[in-house]
Amino acid sequence: MTSPLIDGLQYANWSEKVFRQMRAGRVDAVHVTITYHETFRETVLVIEQWNRWFEQFPNLIFQGRTAKDVKKAQETGRTAIFFGSQNPSCIEDDIGLVEIMHTLGLRFMQLTYNNQSLLASGCYEDDDTGLTRMGRAVVTEMNRVGLVVDMSHSGERSTLEAIEHSTRPIAITHANPHDWHPALRNKSDDVLRALGRSGGMLGFSVYPHHLARGSECSLTSFCEMIARTAELMGAENLGIGTDLCQDQPDSVVDWMRSGRWTKQVDYGEGSAANPGFPPMPDWFNDNRDFGNIREGLSETGLDADEIDGIMGGNWLRFFADSFGPA
């Protein structure tokens, strides 16, 4: 089996077009966001929609549940879709929903999305108070059932405490080093080193607000950043997590940022002057462009095994270690 191609996060406006582009790009597996601020019942409605897509497009996609499904995707020429949540709204205030969501196929859950949650502090709060009492209990339960803790949108202290409290490696599925581009969403060297030491994974984002020079970021700059991060935390702990939000209307970024928690407009990583989805860099527009990243990485001095790992092999190993019961 050749080394797999895995994307550690996407939230596209899903359609047959996008699924066909996944196949054209030979993407074997994608961690897709199915829910942000939705309640449990609302999240189930989204899963119902995914079940319709799995029924409608069985030759393009199927639901991934274990690492073996990546191999199955390679063997059958399809893309395995792994579910994730960017906020813990789907478990409401009920720890029993952790196992229920895992049974329904959830494999990643962020403890926060920018704001304080019942579990931890988001990266946009003034004060990060770390894991809450419920947060510690839920991380323990996530460890038990095999639901990966994702701290992409969490604050520094919360992230360090999640790495420390979790008995299994965690993930930051879509973010870049703060040292390269000082966005609130990007991660400090302290966090990245602690993540690497614990065997956790970082997925590099190509969402323009996470990139040095934004939409103008060059492929060379992006790939050299990856190579430097490999020196910082180990190439084996790196993957891609594009945060591709393809074909989404701007109303969707408003739901992501403002949910039902404010009556104002929250611009998140954008601004009043630039409120919508920013244009993608010219070297990554959709699922057919992973080859550009692979080529860019080969210019950096990373060796072929390291590049295979970053393009999917490392996520595959992490999936195998993470998605089953402890």
Add this chain to the structure above:
Amino acid sequence: MTSPLIDGLQYANWSEKVFRQMRAGRVDAVHVTITYHETFRETVLVIEQWNRWFEQFPNLIFQGRTAKDVKKAQETGRTAIFFGSQNPSCIEDDIGLVEIMHTLGLRFMQLTYNNQSLLASGCYEDDDTGLTRMGRAVVTEMNRVGLVVDMSHSGERSTLEAIEHSTRPIAITHANPHDWHPALRNKSDDVLRALGRSGGMLGFSVYPHHLARGSECSLTSFCEMIARTAELMGAENLGIGTDLCQDQPDSVVDWMRSGRWTKQVDYGEGSAANPGFPPMPDWFNDNRDFGNIREGLSETGLDADEIDGIMGGNWLRFFADSFGPA
């Protein structure tokens, strides 16, 4: 592997005591009712409680999902618990919840519980109008995913239409022949013959309201009734479905009968003079008493293979044919 012992329906007040009695009785698998009139979210809360029991008593019980889990139960000396619903309240008005509930482990669902539902008519309604439009759609979806149609509490016409419309054999998990004891819940020879011809299963109930002479019913009478039913519809289509409601307070039978649909008291199979759970016949009080039924059957002239089938082998074959995708 010896022939399995399987009970086609129980709704006990679950406890370590009951689980230990299952083991003492060498019961390999039980179809347990997890929900009656509960909404989807309320049903999920019950599954959460079952998840706690699976976590607390891993040496006694585990969740069954496929026929292979019966073999696993035999090999590990535990009881496989298969979920079922006695009413379609858990899917609300949302056909997408059929697959969601199947993913959560539901393997049987009654289309009605005594009353008219969104899907069909219950056996207590004055008029049975058969499968509704949604009923036909839901049966098709249940066939697709592998969720068994159970017509134990449905009216005659609805039951015949379910047998006809379903592309896979259905079940009447807990009822007896009307000819033996003319309760509204017991089934006509027409229904039983149609059920047998279609490869469906009948589980014999020991709930006293379904028994000739009620709590006073003799083991001989019960077993001779089984032997006659074997002649009517084929021994290979028969199993046990005790309807054991062990240790339940009478408030539970009130929930089963009256749910939230009436402000009056509905006595169901009971009466104002006898509103609660009736006493069990002396030859079947709990999971340790299946041996009495087996012995009783051996007095009837049924041969050893037929008795093995009725005590569990037939349910096992039915599970293997029914619980996966079409």
